Amino acid sequence: PLHDDVVVYQARRGDFGPEFNWVEPRARSYVALDPRADLPEQYWRRTREGRTLEIHTFRFPEGGLVRTYADVTSYIEAQEALRGERQRLAWVLEATRPGIWETNLADGSMSINDRWAEMLGYARAELEPVNHATWSSRVHPEDLPRAIEARERHTSGLLPYYECDLRLRHKDGHWVWVNSRGRVHQRDAEDRALYMSGTHLDISERVAAQEQIRALNAGLEQRVRERTAELERSMRDMEAISYSIAHDLRAPLRSVNGFAQILAEEESQRLSESG
Structure with missing residues (x-):
């Protein structure tokens, strides 16, 4: 069969996909047998099973050519995976x-x-x-x-x-x-x-926030210490007042107690006028 016969057969069989869209754009006019199209030295196309073929054409100086077909599906998948990894990395770098x-x-x-x-x-x-x-x-x-x-x-x-x-x-x-x-x-x-x-x-904002929290905590601790000291002073003042009151009342209470004891001993039956 002639070259064009093979290409027509493949096109009718659907090897190039609808509207030749399984073929790399630069080679579509060639596989469509456009007389103005040049024969590309290399192009890619997909198969109906979803694999990718890389097609190379080698021309002989005296005429004629040799064409090779290589299954590069794994290479394409690796490139797509790498492209996906690069995109995710770009998103992370953009975010951080x-x-x-x-x-x-x-x-x-x-x-x-x-x-x-x-x-x-x-x-x-x-x-x-x-x-x-x-x-x-x-x-x-x-x-x-x-x-x-x-x-x-x-x-x-x-x-x-x-x-x-x-x-x-x-x-x-x-x-x-x-x-x-x-x-x-x-x-x-x-x-x-x-x-x-x-x-x-x-991390300047984070450090500034930490410093602010540290300053607030230090201020709070200082206020707690001051309030504690103030309460301790108040307690000491109250103890001093209590001691002073107790001391000042001790002598009068002894007198009252002495007189009460005399009354209990001498006037227990009947309270006299002197009692």
């Missing part, structure tokens, strides 16, 4: 808006995304070329030793991942609280850490 960093632990070079720089008030171009000093020079001096220790404990294998809350200096001078976390993703043959990547999350 992290600053993303990657560090070459051998030479100290770094790569960051726009959000990493934006957190500190910069455009990424203002910080490039980025290296370890770009980060360390902006970490609060009180936080830097703690961050380096946490990273070294992770790279040495003592911790499954690196995480540290620290302050980074903003372009305008104030401090931004950041949760920095990451993990080594490549080691050499001797298990030395080579590359490490991770994220920065701006």
Whole structure:
């Protein structure tokens, strides 16, 4: 059979789908036998079972051609799965808006995304070329030793991942609280850490809320202490008053008791005028 006879037979049998929509758009006019269509060197089409074929055409200089058909269904499925994973990752990144960093632990070079720089008030171009000093020079001096220790404990294998809350200096001078976390993703043959990547999350609002709660708790504790001290003073004052009253009444009560005893002894039968 001639080439065109085979294509017509396949089209009538429905191998190319309704309106040739199982064939990659750039090859549809070719399989529709449009005389103006060029023969594509490579195109994809689906089968009626839902598989995907990749078709290559190799021309001979003296005329004629060889065509190969490869089942690339698993490749297409893997690409679709990867595309889905990338889309989900993009959604997560869009929702959390992290600053993303990657560090070459051998030479100290770094790569960051726009959000990493934006957190500190910069455009990424203002910080490039980025290296370890770009980060360390902006970490609060009180936080830097703690961050380096946490990273070294992770790279040495003592911790499954690196995480540290620290302050980074903003372009305008104030401090931004950041949760920095990451993990080594490549080691050499001797298990030395080579590359490490991770994220920065701006936690300034959370830290400010925690500080506010801490201040409220401290104020409440102070008010409780003051109220307790005030009550203790009141109790001491009441005890002093009670003691004073008891002391002042002791002598008169002794006199009353003495006279009452005399009356009981001498006037018990009949109360006389002197009694």
